[in-house]
Amino acid sequence: MSDVLLRGATRILIGGPEWDETSGDLLVREGRIRHVGGDLGEPVEGVRVLDASGLTLLPGLVQTHVHLCQTIFRGHAEELSLLPWLHDRIWPLEAAHDSESLRASARLSVLELLLSGTTTILDMGTTHHHTAVFETLEETGIRAASGKAMMDEGEGVPVGLLETTLDSLRDSFDLAERWDGGANGRLRYAFAPRFVLSCSDELLRDVVAMAKGKYLLHTHASENRDETRRVIELKGRRNVEHLDHLGFLGPGTLVAHGIWVDEEEVARLARSGTHVVHCPHTNLKLGSGICEVRRLLDAGVDVTIGCDGAPANNRLDAFAEMRTAALLASVKAGPGSVTARQILTMATRRGAEALGWADRIGRLDAGTEADVIAVDLDTPHSTPVADPVTALVYSARASDVRHVLVQGEVLVENAAPVRLDPAGVLEDAREAERRTLERAVEHGFAATRPPVAESPSPEVFP
Numbered sequence: 431m432s433d434v435l436l437r438g439a440t441r442i443l444i445g446g447p448e449w450d451e452t453s454g455d456l457l458v459r460e461g462r463i464r465h466v467g468g469d470l471g472e473p474v475e476g477v478r479v480l481d482a483s484g485l486t487l488l489p490g491l492v493q494t495h496v497h498l499c500q501t502i503f504r505g506h507a508e509e510l511s512l513l514p515w516l517h518d519r520i521w522p523l524e525a526a527h528d529s530e531s532l533r534a535s536a537r538l539s540v541l542e543l544l545l546s547g548t549t550t551i552l553d554m555g556t557t558h559h560h561t562a563v564f565e566t567l568e569e570t571g572i573r574a575a576s577g578k579a580m581m582d583e584g585e586g587v588p589v590g591l592l593e594t595t596l597d598s599l600r601d602s603f604d605l606a607e608r609w610d611g612g613a614n615g616r617l618r619y620a621f622a623p624r625f626v627l628s629c630s631d632e633l634l635r636d637v638v639a640m641a642k643g644k645y646l647l648h649t650h651a652s653e654n655r656d657e658t659r660r661v662i663e664l665k666g667r668r669n670v671e672h673l674d675h676l677g678f679l680g681p682g683t684l685v686a687h688g689i690w691v692d693e694e695e696v697a698r699l700a701r702s703g704t705h706v707v708h709c710p711h712t713n714l715k716l717g718s719g720i721c722e723v724r725r726l727l728d729a730g731v732d733v734t735i736g737c738d739g740a741p742a743n744n745r746l747d748a749f750a751e752m753r754t755a756a757l758l759a760s761v762k763a764g765p766g767s768v769t770a771r772q773i774l775t776m777a778t779r780r781g782a783e784a785l786g787w788a789d790r791i792g793r794l795d796a797g798t799e800a801d802v803i804a805v806d807l808d809t810p811h812s813t814p815v816a817d818p819v820t821a822l823v824y825s826a827r828a829s830d831v832r833h834v835l836v837q838g839e840v841l842v843e844n845a846a847p848v849r850l851d852p853a854g855v856l857e858d859a860r861e862a863e864r865r866t867l868e869r870a871v872e873h874g875f876a877a878t879r880p881p882v883a884e885s886p887s888p889e890v891f892p
């Protein structure tokens with residue numbers, strides 16, 4: 431691992447929640463930040479120099495809910511609400527995956543994520559072949575917590591996805607044992623029961639008994655009204671209440687969405703220290719609703735940010751998520767109710783904390799591991815920069831990212847990926863998409879064209 435000098439940055443934003451600012455050089459030695467700010471003079475031999483003049487350095491972005499396995503299905507599940515989106519499109523497509531199509535999907539995902547400044551993710555896979563995802567995470571250099579989806583029951587789950595409770599647990603533990611702490615500590619395992627509607631109480635209880643406290647727990651809850659209603663019908667309890675009842679909530683648990691939660695559920699999330707992952711574009715596109723971030727923060731719930739899966743977004747772009755999160759908060763609770771500083775902190779420091787990596791990443795302090803991005807704010811759409819934090823949240827775009835380092839390794843230099851070959855990644859993704867679509871028909875995949883849209887329900891938005 432070579433030492434790296436990011437030279438002459440216009441700004442260096444140390445990190446949230448204060449977002450103190452300095453400028454000049456940032457030195458990385460043996461994967462860690464050694465010095466921040468000022469002019470370090472001529473670099474010693476063996477130090478790789480990256481020009482950061484005109485650029486703004488900040489901690490790499492952390493997205494705490496993504497599905498790398500879904501990226502090659504981008505565009506194949508348009509204009510549907512959650513349950514038909516899953517039943518008719520996503521589950522049959524996931525059931526058609528093999529190791530090579532998963533690898534192609536994961537590589538495409540990581541290429542997009544790194545180029546747009548995301549250095550750390552929490553990923554939920556599909557039920558099978560998840561080794562291919564971890565191999566890709568190891569190969570591509572991104573920092574990731576990941577885990578196979580767990581699904582041992584549920585209405586409309588294709589046979590190709592369904593597992594026995596025992597197999598689901600055994601496969602998850604095998605993966606956790608193999609990959610947790612791998613790649614110099616850059617990889618972690620996260621147990622991922624998909625959601626209450628696809629997991630037996632027995633499975634959730636066993637995950638809690640065997641994995642809680644040792645590994646991260648990751649699920650979806652209260653994303654959509656139909657899902658929330660069905661959970662009450664089947665379990666006799668509300669979604670978050672049910673998860674709490676089974677012991678699933680806690681400081682090592684991340685729950686995606688958390689839109690349709692009542693006051694008691696919000697209190698349970700806060701009391702247990704559970705993290706809620708806000709996925710604004712997915713929630714808007716699937717017509718699910720809007721997560722009330724200000725309300726959650728007021729109750730003491732920690733909130734982080736994620737782009738979710740490509741078929742529900744359609745981009746894996748943390749800049750877009752931050753901007754929309756800020757705009758939605760403005761509509762829900764007033765301008766500034768969730769500030770740009772808070773949003774950028776959610777997408778860096780808070781995300782790192784939620785994944786148990788607060789001692790390693792999320793701020794550019796000397797001694798921390800060097801996950802750093804360099805962003806060009808010297809562009810027509812960001813000039814002038816009255817405040818670099820608001821410029822990053824409201825003006826900057828994914829394509830403004832110039833350099834990306836993870837654990838001190840340069841993975842993107844001058845907006846070009848270092849480890850991945852973009853043309854090859856795209857070609858493999860298209861080929862994997864074609865093969866997977868052919869196979870998906872056997873698993874119940876109906877059509878690639880969206881049906882005629884129904885009139886939106888007037889009660890979708892609160």
Ligand SMILES: [Zn+2]
Nearest residue numbers: 650686738739
């Ligand atoms: Zn999701």
